[in-house]
Every structure is written in C-alpha cells, then in structure tokens.
Amino acid sequence: MSRSILLRILGATAVITLPAAFWVALAVAPSDALMGDVQRIMYVHVPAAWSGFLAFLIVFLASVAYLVRRDLRFDHLAHSAAEVGVVFMGLAILLGSIWGKPTWGVWWTWDPRLTSSAVLLAIYLGYLALRAYTEEPERRARWSAAVGIIGFLDVPIVYLSVLWWRTLHQAPSGPENIARPMLLALWLGVVAFTLLLAFFVLVRYRLARAEAELEFSEVSYV
Amino acid sequence: MYDDGGFVIAAYTLTALTVVVYAARLALKARAVRHRAERLRSETKDSEHRAGSHGVHDRSVGDLGVQDHGPVEEVTHV
Numbered sequence: 001m002s003r004s005i006l007l008r009i010l011g012a013t014a015v016i017t018l019p020a021a022f023w024v025a026l027a028v029a030p031s032d033a034l035m036g037d038v039q040r041i042m043y044v045h046v047p048a049a050w051s052g053f054l055a056f057l058i059v060f061l062a063s064v065a066y067l068v069r070r071d072l073r074f075d076h077l078a079h080s081a082a083e084v085g086v087v088f089m090g091l092a093i094l095l096g097s098i099w100g101k102p103t104w105g106v107w108w109t110w111d112p113r114l115t116s117s118a119v120l121l122a123i124y125l126g127y128l129a130l131r132a133y134t135e136e137p138e139r140r141a142r143w144s145a146a147v148g149i150i151g152f153l154d155v156p157i158v159y160l161s162v163l164w165w166r167t168l169h170q171a172p173s174g175p176e177n178i179a180r181p182m183l184l185a186l187w188l189g190v191v192a193f194t195l196l197l198a199f200f201v202l203v204r205y206r207l208a209r210a211e212a213e214l215e216f217s218e219v220s221y222v
Numbered sequence: 223m224y225d226d227g228g229f230v231i232a233a234y235t236l237t238a239l240t241v242v243v244y245a246a247r248l249a250l251k252a253r254a255v256r257h258r259a260e261r262l263r264s265e266t267k268d269s270e271h272r273a274g275s276h277g278v279h280d281r282s283v284g285d286l287g288v289q290d291h292g293p294v295e296e297v298t299h300v
Binding site for chain 1: 226227229230232233234236237238240241244245248251252255258259262
C-alpha cells in the first residue's frame with residue numbers, strides 16, 4: 001500500500017474519531033458533581049496538551065537524530081512536529097483559559113502550570129522564528145536542533161509543576177480518581193487528537209521535504 | 223455548580239475551528255508548492271526548447287540538476 005493511501009486512511013480515521021470523541025464528551029459522559037457541564041472542557045483541553053507534549057517529544061528525538069546522523073530529513077520532521085505542536089499547545093492554553101474563567105474567576109493567572117506552559121509555547125514559537133530567519137539549511141538545522149533539545153526540558157517541568165508547587169491548577173486525573181464514563185471520554189479524546197497529530201505531522205513533513213527539494217531545484221536552475 | 227454552557231460551546235467550537243483552519247492552511251501550502259513545481263518544470267522545458275532550437279548549449283540548462291534529482295516530478299504529488 002502506498003504512503004499516500006496510508007496517509008489518507010489516517011486522515012479519514014482522525015476525521016471520524018474527532019466528532020465521535022466530541023459526541024461522547026458532550027452527550028455520553030455525565031456532568032461533574034462540582035463543576036457541572038463546564039468540566040466537559042477537560043475532554044478537549046487535556047488531549048490538546050497531550051498532543052502538544054507528544055509533538056515536542058518528536059521535535060526532541062528528531063533533533064537528536066539530526067545531530068547524530070546529519071540527515072536533513074530529521075530536521076524536516078522536527079520542523080513539522082514543532083509547527084503542529086505549537087498549534088496544539090496554543091489550543092490547550094486557550095481552552096484552559098476558557099475553563100479557568102467560570103471556575104477560577106479569571107482568564108489567566110501566573111500559576112506555575114500556566115506560566116510554564118506559556119514559556120513552553122514561547123520556546124517553540126522562538127524555534128519557528130529562528131527557522132524563518134536562518135536561510136542556510138545546514139546552519140538552520142543545527143541551531144534548530146539545539147533549541148529543540150534544550151526547549152524540551154520545559155515539558156517535564158510543565159507536567160510536574162502541579163506536583164512540585166502549590167498551584168491553582170488541579171493535579172493530573174487518572175483511573176483511580178475519575179469515573180469510568182468520564183475516563184472513556186478522556187481516552188477517546190486522546191486517541192482522536194493523537195491521530196490528528198500524526199496526520200498533520202506527516203502531511204507537514206511531506207510538504208517540508210517538497211519545499212526543500214524545490215528550493216534545491218530553483219537554486220540549481222538559477 | 224458552574225453550568226454556563228456558553229464556555230463549553232466556545233471551547234468545542236474553538237477546537238473544531240483550529241483543526242479546520244490548520245488543515246486548510248496545509249492544503250493551501252500544498253497547492254502553492256504544486257504550483258511552484260509546475261512553474262519550475264515549465265520554465266525548465268522552455269529553456270531546453272530554446273537551447274535546442276538555437277543549437278546553443280545553455281549552461282543553466284546543462285547544470286539544472288532538476289531532472290537528475292527528480293524533485294519536480296516528486297513535488298507534483300504533494
């Protein structure tokens with residue numbers, strides 16, 4: 001089976017899974033005893049943050065692979081994952097803000113989890129800016145790889161911030177402290193977002209490679 | 223209890239919009255890359271044609287590297 005067909009199957013699966021996850025989150029999962037319906041935002045907020053972390057893990061691994069192998073395909077993969085990661089992390093922060101207003105009374109507060117998440121987003125926006133302003137491909141790949149590796153250090157800080165410090169943000173929910181129908185909605189959301197992440201990264205990776213090959217051809221032509 | 227459904231609707235609408243807008247951005251980018259590849263391919267053909275009809279060895283054509291590396295062919299499949 002060709003890569004294009006596999007990519008289309010992945011995209012179709014993601015397109016089907018996301019509305020299914022929305023339906024389970026909005027119509028099947030029960031309301032939270034304390035927060036009521038507003039808690040349903042968790043079913044998109046957590047998967048969006050998870051996808052952002054996963055994307056930045058791909059950036060980290062691809063950056064290490066580039067520095068070891070010096071193969072620009074790893075750089076294209078890191079670039080693609082960083083762009084998609086910024087989209088998902090930005091979405092997670094916005095969703096958290098929408099959830100924060102009715103529950104905490106504020107859209108934003110300088111809480112350790114929120115602040116470290118904002119720093120994480122800023123790091124990868126900086127990563128993309130660095131790429132945009134560096135023209136020579138090898139140098140761009142080398143510098144980006146360094147930022148991609150160092151920037152990933154903030155991911156465990158974001159995750160553990162709610163355990164290390166007293167924060168307004170709640171601690172992670174797991175099977176031991178969440179009802180089964182709620183867990184089902186959460187897991188379905190995680191699956192849908194992971195499929196979307198994989199699809200977007202692969203499509204963006206193909207585009208990045210095509211752009212690089214075009215640049216090479218245009219330079220050769222001139 | 224915080225039963226303001228407006229926040230829930232806003233959150234799910236924002237999520238769906240983000241997915242749709244990013245997918246559209248990728249589609250537009252793919253189309254732009256395809257157009258760039260087609261333009262480069264037609265320019266390459268024109269140059270080859272001109273060089274052939276005038277019996278001139280055009281250095282830019284000879285050193286293209288485009289056909290050798292096959293990039294133009296490949297990017298048309300984005």
